[in-house]
Amino acid sequence: MFHWDTIGTRWEEAKLRLRDAWSDLTDDEIAQMRGERQELIAILERKYGWSHDEAARQADDWASRAHDGLSAG
Numbered sequence: 175m176f177h178w179d180t181i182g183t184r185w186e187e188a189k190l191r192l193r194d195a196w197s198d199l200t201d202d203e204i205a206q207m208r209g210e211r212q213e214l215i216a217i218l219e220r221k222y223g224w225s226h227d228e229a230a231r232q233a234d235d236w237a238s239r240a241h242d243g244l245s246a247g
Contacts, residue, residue: 177241182209
């Protein structure tokens with residue numbers, strides 16, 4: 175997915191936006207993601223008890239918003 179390519183290459187900026195969306199993520203959880211979609215999905219599933227589909231939808235919605243912000247900034 176295009177959004178995830180941008181997020182991966184601009185991870186230092188993107189992870190600040192991640193905190194805006196999910197402020198209770200720990201530094202370790204964010205470090206574990208490394209800008210990878212599947213890592214974020216797995217963490218959201220564990221942390222919030224969401225199904226894989228719900229976690230994927232949430233992650234992709236966030237990525238779309240974050241990408242738009244990264245592109246503008």
